[in-house]
Amino acid sequence: MVDILKPEEMYNSIDYTIPSDRWEAVPTDLSGGKFCYPAKKKNQDYLGLVTRDEWSPADEDWKLPDNWEQIIYEGFKDRLEKYRSLKIFMDICVRCGACADKCHFFIGSGDPKNMPVLRAELLRSVYRKDFTTAGKILGSIAGARKMTPTVIKEWFSYFYQCSECRRCSVYCPYGIDTAEITMMGRELLSLLGLNINWIIEPVANCFRTGNHLGIQPHAFKEMIDFFCDDIEEITGIKINPSFNRKGAEILFITPSGDAFADPGTYTMMGYLMLFEHIGLDYTLSTYASEGGNFGLFTSSEVMKRLNGKMYAEAKRLGVKWILGGECGHMWRVINQYMETMNGPADFMEVPVNPITGTRFDNAASTKMVHIAEFTADLIKNNKLKLDPSRNDKFKVTYHDSCNPARGMGLLDEPRYVLKGVCNNFYEMPENTIKEQTFCCGSGSGLNTEEIMDLRMRGGLPRANAVKHVHDKHGVNMLACICAIDRAALPPLMDYWVPEVGVSGIHELVGNALVMDGEIERTTDLRFEPLNEEEE
Amino acid sequence: MNVNYLSSLLAVVVLGLVAYVGAGIAGLQGVFGIFIPYLAVVIFIAGFVNRVMGWAKSPVPFRIPTTCGQQQSLDWIKQNKIENPSNLFGVIARMFLEIVLFRSLFKNTRTEIVGDRLSYKWVVWLWLFAIMFHYSFLAVVVRHLRFFLDPVPFLVKFLEQIDGILQVGLPGVYISGITLLVGAILLLLRRILIPKVNYISRAADYFPLLLIIGIALTGLTMRYFTKVDVVKIKELTMGLATFHSGVPEGGLGGLFFVHLFLVCILVVYIPFSKLMHMGGVFLSPTRNLANNSRMKRHINPWNPKVKFHTYDEYEDDFREKMIEAGLPVEKE
Numbered sequence A: 001m002v003d004i005l006k007p008e009e010m011y012n013s014i015d016y017t018i019p020s021d022r023w024e025a026v027p028t029d030l031s032g033g034k035f036c037y038p039a040k041k042k043n044q045d046y047l048g049l050v051t052r053d054e055w056s057p058a059d060e061d062w063k064l065p066d067n068w069e070q071i072i073y074e075g076f077k078d079r080l081e082k083y084r085s086l087k088i089f090m091d092i093c094v095r096c097g098a099c100a101d102k103c104h105f106f107i108g109s110g111d112p113k114n115m116p117v118l119r120a121e122l123l124r125s126v127y128r129k130d131f132t133t134a135g136k137i138l139g140s141i142a143g144a145r146k147m148t149p150t151v152i153k154e155w156f157s158y159f160y161q162c163s164e165c166r167r168c169s170v171y172c173p174y175g176i177d178t179a180e181i182t183m184m185g186r187e188l189l190s191l192l193g194l195n196i197n198w199i200i201e202p203v204a205n206c207f208r209t210g211n212h213l214g215i216q217p218h219a220f221k222e223m224i225d226f227f228c229d230d231i232e233e234i235t236g237i238k239i240n241p242s243f244n245r246k247g248a249e250i251l252f253i254t255p256s257g258d259a260f261a262d263p264g265t266y267t268m269m270g271y272l273m274l275f276e277h278i279g280l281d282y283t284l285s286t287y288a289s290e291g292g293n294f295g296l297f298t299s300s301e302v303m304k305r306l307n308g309k310m311y312a313e314a315k316r317l318g319v320k321w322i323l324g325g326e327c328g329h330m331w332r333v334i335n336q337y338m339e340t341m342n343g344p345a346d347f348m349e350v351p352v353n354p355i356t357g358t359r360f361d362n363a364a365s366t367k368m369v370h371i372a373e374f375t376a377d378l379i380k381n382n383k384l385k386l387d388p389s390r391n392d393k394f395k396v397t398y399h400d401s402c403n404p405a406r407g408m409g410l411l412d413e414p415r416y417v418l419k420g421v422c423n424n425f426y427e428m429p430e431n432t433i434k435e436q437t438f439c440c441g442s443g444s445g446l447n448t449e450e451i452m453d454l455r456m457r458g459g460l461p462r463a464n465a466v467k468h469v470h471d472k473h474g475v476n477m478l479a480c481i482c483a484i485d486r487a488a489l490p491p492l493m494d495y496w497v498p499e500v501g502v503s504g505i506h507e508l509v510g511n512a513l514v515m516d517g518e519i520e521r522t523t524d525l526r527f528e529p530l531n532e533e534e535e
Numbered sequence B: 001m002n003v004n005y006l007s008s009l010l011a012v013v014v015l016g017l018v019a020y021v022g023a024g025i026a027g028l029q030g031v032f033g034i035f036i037p038y039l040a041v042v043i044f045i046a047g048f049v050n051r052v053m054g055w056a057k058s059p060v061p062f063r064i065p066t067t068c069g070q071q072q073s074l075d076w077i078k079q080n081k082i083e084n085p086s087n088l089f090g091v092i093a094r095m096f097l098e099i100v101l102f103r104s105l106f107k108n109t110r111t112e113i114v115g116d117r118l119s120y121k122w123v124v125w126l127w128l129f130a131i132m133f134h135y136s137f138l139a140v141v142v143r144h145l146r147f148f149l150d151p152v153p154f155l156v157k158f159l160e161q162i163d164g165i166l167q168v169g170l171p172g173v174y175i176s177g178i179t180l181l182v183g184a185i186l187l188l189l190r191r192i193l194i195p196k197v198n199y200i201s202r203a204a205d206y207f208p209l210l211l212i213i214g215i216a217l218t219g220l221t222m223r224y225f226t227k228v229d230v231v232k233i234k235e236l237t238m239g240l241a242t243f244h245s246g247v248p249e250g251g252l253g254g255l256f257f258v259h260l261f262l263v264c265i266l267v268v269y270i271p272f273s274k275l276m277h278m279g280g281v282f283l284s285p286t287r288n289l290a291n292n293s294r295m296k297r298h299i300n301p302w303n304p305k306v307k308f309h310t311y312d313e314y315e316d317d318f319r320e321k322m323i324e325a326g327l328p329v330e331k332e
Helices: A007-013 A041-047 A068-082 A084-091 A104-109 A116-131 A133-142 A149-159 A167-171 A178-191 A197-209 A217-235 A264-278 A300-317 A329-342 A371-380 A402-406 A412-421 A449-458 A460-473 A483-496 A505-512 B003-025 B029-057 B088-101 B125-147 B154-163 B175-193 B195-200 B203-225 B230-241 B254-272 B274-283 B311-324
Strands: A250-253 A282-284 A321-324 A368-370 A396-399 A477-480 A501-504 B109-114 B117-122
Touching (some): A007 A449, A068 A084, A084 B274, A104 A449, A104 A460, A116 A149, A116 A178, A133 B203, A149 A178, A197 A300, A197 B311, A250 A300, A264 A501, A300 A321, A300 A329, A329 A368, A371 A412, A396 A412, A449 A460, A483 A501, A501 A505, B003 B175, B029 B254, B029 B274, B125 B175, B125 B230, B175 B195, B254 B274
Parallel strands (some): A250 A321, A396 A477
Antiparallel strands (some): B109 B117
């Protein structure tokens, strides 16, 4: 890991003093630790994207192709014609400043170009020059700016300092969504082969193996089998989930992080136990073994290419509907993009919970249900035997992941589940949860080691709110429904609030679930004693 | 000192002088009183329509509302039907609150570092200034319809009564004229004095505010201090409205032409500037769409054909390993 400041030093280094130079004149800092490593050529190649020979953002000369200006101009024009959002967001911002201090990266870094309004101006200034009458005639008086290699560097830096969390768009009087701006900026950079590896490698992996981590089918199965062994040890119950099984009623898809890295793995165990307990007729797929979609952070086309596997696999296996696991951006894609891109899903049926009979009419068209909706329905209908006291050592708070909160509105379902499975639940302050929630600081493909300083700064608002409930109520567990959170929040907590752990909500469900025929449990899913006093 | 607002101020002063000299001293009252207003209106309509058509021409490929409340989900979970609408009715309610009451701006908070805590305090000022400014502007515009309509409609008279409810001064003070000026000045001061806002502000932000301040100042001066001849003005404006235009006998004062000219500049400026937010706010895809894309399919007119990695390709790649692991395969 890169050396970064100590927490107190970082906290005290935050300075909101505005630079004396106009922002256009402030050079972009691309020294080590300030940028994400660029995409490897083999990954771009595999996906058929524009490739680049090895380069570093720290290089003085980025050796852009000769016609780079034309590529950007035409790419911009094309996107203006394709997206009304882009056109409108370029034209109507009044720079009222309501968004300025809503961005976690601005709050943590104090860098004015992390104010959403300025992030958008990076693009807007070029738009004015190339596409507006006033900008063409009046130039800089009208806020227009010529495209130069310096601007490209600035774009690369700041469009990879935005996690597309949409918090700013909640406060914008016109709903201007910086996520849209960042997506367009990244797509334009991609036309010059300027991607980052932390995004493109998972995308290439996912394209080939079906998941971001590049887990091959046999290894995927082995991992799940391994969790089943653990479950047997803890509960005495042997589970045999099926893989790629035709004729199953439901296809279950969750982010591959749940199969690979702690603490996501405990959440995976929770799913498996839940499905076993209710006798669900489901199957896992090794081909569609990824819920997440880093294509969303690359371009709409790449997003579509990765997402296509979900419906393709559902069709091949002949399932009735799809159940989706805990993941943030995955649900932005499913809720707002999937069926538009890869539908219609008319080969499936409107999802019905086979245990409760509840019809999920809100998923009537995509045929895909969120696990929190599913489990909330089970708990409401008393279909689960739960012993919340098994989670008594946890004082739990809940982190709304950006995408389910602001790209879907999944707010009460996970809370209902949590309150059903644990006795100690405390909310963080109102301005930091639900639609006002703060990003983990590492979303949209920024969960990479080399920018640890930025990630800890970006995650500060979230961590600070956790610290508040930690100090006030003794909160020691941060529950979330996002695989990126489960990867990003543990180091964030270690850094800012070291006594707080991170879990998915279905880990806590797994702890509380009283399965038929289970042995007396002595440990939780992490093989830690159920109650701290017994230690 | 900041070149952005100084240049804007200079521009407004020069524009004012042009009208004062042109119409008041050189006597080009036909140009400033008839020709330019007509030209301004034509440019405004053409520019406005062109801009809106330009937006409308680009499709909305994806349904991307920013959801600010609980989604429609299980029956027993209470949906926030306005902040996260799932049907047209909810969208209309959301847009109504947004456009009429500036709902999102009302949520504004201020981030501060207080000791070892970050605090996010609700702040109402920006919302308050914005509401004051916009509604004053609306009231002033509606009141000015009196100059273009004969007989004066009831609605205009009614608004004048309310607006003049203070019943002080002669002629009676209209609240909206004062609050428009105060609102614009407050918004301007915000831009000049708050460092963050100052840093993001451009000439294009100062210019319209200063222009409107100029319009308000000349208007208030004519009404309350120089007591302009309203009958003559109405003769001119009614002429414009009925296409029987002519400059009233004896002409009008230079100040009136400054006022009128600045209004013309504003009207012309709208379609080419951020003031188009008045049209754009209706079309913003994060606000004017229902969050129902899991219930109903949304169509992207340019949905691209892309290369997928098919299951067959996948199985070809891993068949041996799959068979060995006991995973079912399509082709043995």
